[in-house]
Amino acid sequence: MMHALTPLNNLPLVRRLEAVGFRAWPASSVQYDGSWQVRLTAGHPSKRLNSIVPLDPSDHRDVEIRLQKAQRKFEAYGRPIVVRETPLAPPVLMDLLRREDWTCFEETVVMTASLGDIELPDMLDHLPSHDVGRFVDANLLVDRSDPALKPALAEVVSGIKPPTGLFVIEDAEAGPMATVLCVQDNDLAGIMSLSVSADHRRKGLGVEILSSALRWARMRSAKIGWLQVGASNAPALGLYARFGFREAYRYRYWRPKDVR
Numbered sequence: 001m002m003h004a005l006t007p008l009n010n011l012p013l014v015r016r017l018e019a020v021g022f023r024a025w026p027a028s029s030v031q032y033d034g035s036w037q038v039r040l041t042a043g044h045p046s047k048r049l050n051s052i053v054p055l056d057p058s059d060h061r062d063v064e065i066r067l068q069k070a071q072r073k074f075e076a077y078g079r080p081i082v083v084r085e086t087p088l089a090p091p092v093l094m095d096l097l098r099r100e101d102w103t104c105f106e107e108t109v110v111m112t113a114s115l116g117d118i119e120l121p122d123m124l125d126h127l128p129s130h131d132v133g134r135f136v137d138a139n140l141l142v143d144r145s146d147p148a149l150k151p152a153l154a155e156v157v158s159g160i161k162p163p164t165g166l167f168v169i170e171d172a173e174a175g176p177m178a179t180v181l182c183v184q185d186n187d188l189a190g191i192m193s194l195s196v197s198a199d200h201r202r203k204g205l206g207v208e209i210l211s212s213a214l215r216w217a218r219m220r221s222a223k224i225g226w227l228q229v230g231a232s233n234a235p236a237l238g239l240y241a242r243f244g245f246r247e248a249y250r251y252r253y254w255r256p257k258d259v260r
Contacts, residue, residue: 011057014087014249016188017110017226018055024183024190025049026159031073033066035059040077043152047106047253050077051084060092067096080259086251097254107231107252111245115189115218115225118244126212128165128182132157135166138176142195157181165216169209178205182213189217191227194236206239214243 022030027039027049035056041049052070067081074081083102085094129135136154140147157166162185169178180194191213196205214225227245229236 011087015055017112017248018053018086018088020183020185020188020190020226021048021110021228023162023185024160024192026156026161028155028159029077033069034061036066036070038070038073040073040079041152041156042077044149044156045079046156047082047084049156050074050079051082051253053084053086054089054093057088057090060090063090063093063096080255083254084251085254087249094254101257102254103257103259104252104254107250108228109231109237109250110226110228110248111240112248113225113240113243113245115214115222118214118218118225120211120215120218125208126167126169128167128213128216130166132166135168135179135181138168138170139179139181139193139195141176142179142197144198162186163220165213167209167213167216169205174200178209180209180213182217184217184220184222187221187223189214189220189222189225191225194227201235206236207242210239210243 022037022039025046025048027041028043029040031038035054036059037053037055039049039051039053071081083089083093083097085104132154136150136157139145140150140153157164160183162183164184165182167180167182168176170176176197177200178196181192183190183192191210194206194210217225225245226248227240229240231250
C-alpha cells in the first residue's frame with residue numbers, strides 16, 4: 001500500500017532537497033515547461049534521470065497538452081513517459097493521472113539528519129577516491145548490475161558539479177564489497193548509491209562506509225545529511241534510522257496503465 005503524500009507546511013525544504021538532488025544525480029538533458037522539469041538521459045534507464053518532475057503545486061495550466069508534448073520528448077529518447085510525484089506536484093495534474101488510470105509505483109522516502117548530532121569516528125576509516133572509473137566498476141559489481149551501463153554511469157558521476165567523495169570498501173580476494181557516493185553541496189551532504197554486496201551483508205560494512213562518508217562531509221562543513229531510500233527497503237531504513245535520519249517527505253512515480 002502506498003503512503004499518502006499529504007500536503008506539507010515546509011515546502012521550501014522540499015524544493016531545496018529536490019534542487020540538490022538534481023545536482024547530485026544530473027540528467028544529460030533537462031528542459032523546462034513552466035515549472036515542470038523534464039529530465040531525460042539516453043544512456044541510463046534510472047527513473048530519476050528519465051521523468052517529469054513538477055515543482056510548483058499551482059502550475060497546472062494545460063496539463064493534458066503539456067503531457068502530450070512531454071510524451072513526444074520521451075518517445076524521441078526511446079523512454080516510457082514517467083511522472084515523479086512529490087509534494088510539489090499540482091493536484092490538478094495528479095487528478096488527471098488518476099482519471100486516466102495511470103499506475104502509481106516505487107515509493108521513495110527522502111530522509112535528513114543533523115550531522116552535528118551523529119556520533120562518528122574521529123578518523124576516516126576509508127578515504128574517498130576521485131577515480132570515477134574505479135568507483136563505477138566497483139558499484140556495478142556490488143550491485144550486480146549490467147556492465148554495459150558503465151559508460152552511462154560514468155557520465156552521470158563525472159557530471160556531478162559539487163564536491164564528491166567516492167567511497168569503496170574492497171578486499172584483495174573478495175574484490176569490492178561496498179560503495180557509496182557522497183555529494184557535498186554547501187551545507188548539505190547527499191548520500192547516493194550506498195550498496196553492500198549480497199555476499200557481505202550483515203557484517204557492519206554499511207555502517208562502516210556510511211560513517212566514513214558522513215565524517216568526510218562533516219569535515220568539509222556540511223551540516224545536514226540527506227538521502228533517498230525505497231519505502232519497502234526495511235534493512236536500509238533501519239540502518240539510516242540508527243544514524244538519526246528521519247523522514248522529510250516521500251515521492252513516487254506514475255506511468256500510463258499499459259506501460260511497463
